[in-house]
Every structure is written in structure tokens, then in C-alpha cells.
Amino acid sequence: MTAPAASAAPATPAPRRGTALALDRVSLGYGRDPVLRDVALEVAPGEVLVVVGSSGSGKSTLLRALAGLLAPSAGRVLADGAEVRGPSAERAMVFQDDALLPWRTVRGNVELALAVRGTRRRERAAAAAGWIERVGLAGSERRLPRELSGGMRQRVQLARALVGAPRAVLMDEPFGSLDAQTRAEMQRLLVRVLADTPATVVFVTHDVDEALLLGDRVTVLGGGGVRAVHDVPRPHEGSDDARALRARILEEL
Numbered sequence: 001m002t003a004p005a006a007s008a009a010p011a012t013p014a015p016r017r018g019t020a021l022a023l024d025r026v027s028l029g030y031g032r033d034p035v036l037r038d039v040a041l042e043v044a045p046g047e048v049l050v051v052v053g054s055s056g057s058g059k060s061t062l063l064r065a066l067a068g069l070l071a072p073s074a075g076r077v078l079a080d081g082a083e084v085r086g087p088s089a090e091r092a093m094v095f096q097d098d099a100l101l102p103w104r105t106v107r108g109n110v111e112l113a114l115a116v117r118g119t120r121r122r123e124r125a126a127a128a129a130g131w132i133e134r135v136g137l138a139g140s141e142r143r144l145p146r147e148l149s150g151g152m153r154q155r156v157q158l159a160r161a162l163v164g165a166p167r168a169v170l171m172d173e174p175f176g177s178l179d180a181q182t183r184a185e186m187q188r189l190l191v192r193v194l195a196d197t198p199a200t201v202v203f204v205t206h207d208v209d210e211a212l213l214l215g216d217r218v219t220v221l222g223g224g225g226v227r228a229v230h231d232v233p234r235p236h237e238g239s240d241d242a243r244a245l246r247a248r249i250l251e252e253l
């Protein structure tokens, strides 16, 4: 019997399982008094957890700890059971203010995420082209960030975050500075894109409707800790359960 022919190398790295993330009785802060105290939270592989909370409740702080950018003053941050001690390419970040390199084109910015991982040039080009198309930017590959709208820049950020097939994506109010219509477009795009990836997602927003649209679960931060965690009922739109949950979260904020 002949062995099956080896298939060509895939243009994008093969999808892998999402990371299991956990905060194990974590306290986080920047000085003597913690912003968040004794927080316990688990995010299952492939889950989309949305974190809501009023301004200053510690949403970005929690995300920074998951990214490995902020060490806890107590407790442990865990990725697949191992303590997080710094940033990793396995956990991609997307910020509200786009963090694109202004002197690099759209393609250059997306490819950079792969270049730092040592991916070969031809694979980089193919993977970047695929993601640029998926986020709706085909034809804009050679443009510089300053030549793009805010929504387009966030599309580039999304492509750059996902091109390396990260196992977790940590998103800090990525659509916060967009107008309502562009924001709605980006939310729809994100739902489509996430359906195709196995990555675990933690998404920070202060918009409850955005949280219910995107999240499998919603965590409400407040009073220096986790105030509540809710499963989001599906289908979400128009359901009484979702309306009741929306009202409840607004009360908890």
C-alpha cells in the first residue's frame, strides 16, 4: 500500500485548541492598595468572556494580568495550568488605540506578527493576504495606517492579532473609539471571525449590548472584585432572557 501523498504546507498555522485561562485568588494593582482583590475567574478553552464594569473598576488591569504585562501582588495567573510570567505570542492583544507601526503598510503590519515568530517569507505573505481579505481590506495592502479610517485600522489590528493563530486573544475596548455604525460592522465581523478560530477570547468593554452580542459569559467588575458572572442566553437577540440579563447587568454596574 502506498502512503498518502504529503499535502502542501498550510498557508496559516493549523488551528489549535484555545488556552484555558484562570485567575487564582489574584490581587492586582499599581501601588499599595490593590485595584482588584482576591479575584477567582476561569475562562474555558474557546470561550468568549466579556468583562464589563464602570470606569476604573479594573477591566484593563485584569486584561494586562492575563497578558502577562502586570504581575499580581497575590495569587496566580494561569494559562493551561502554568503560571503566566510574561507576555507570550500565544496570547495576542488588541487595544482601543491602534498600536500599528505607522511606517509599515497594512501588509507589513500584519506580516510582522509572523516575522517575530520566525515564519518563512512565503508563508507570511500567504497568511497575511488571507487575513487581510477576511477582515475586508483586500486592495488596501499597500496603504499606511495614516491613510486608513479608524475602523480600517481596527481591522488591521484584528488581522495582525489572529494571523499567528494565537490560542488566546485579549481585547481591550477595541471598538471604543469607533462611531456607532462602524462599531456595529466591526462587531459583526468579529462574530464571524471568532466562529472560525478556536482561540479563547477575553474582551473588555463598558457597553452592555456589545457584551451580550459577543460573549458566551459576561463578568461584571466592581467594588474591587468580581461582582457577578453570567451565562449569556442564546439566541441572544430579542429573547426575554437576554433582556432580563441586560437589565440585571445595568443594575450591577
Ligand SMILES: Nc1ncnc2c1ncn2[C@@H]1O[C@H](COP(=O)(O)OP(=O)(O)OP(=O)(O)O)[C@@H](O)[C@H]1O
Pocket: 030, 035, 053, 054, 055, 056, 057, 058, 059, 060, 061, 062, 206
Ligand atoms: N499604570 C497605572 N499606574 C497607576 N494606576 C493605574 C495605572 N493604570 C490604571 N491605574 C488605576 O487602576 C484603576 C483601574 O484602572 P483600569 O484602567 O484597569 O480600569 P478600567 O476599568 O479599564 O477603566 P476604563 O473603563 O476607564 O478604561 C484606576 O483607578 C486607575 O487609575
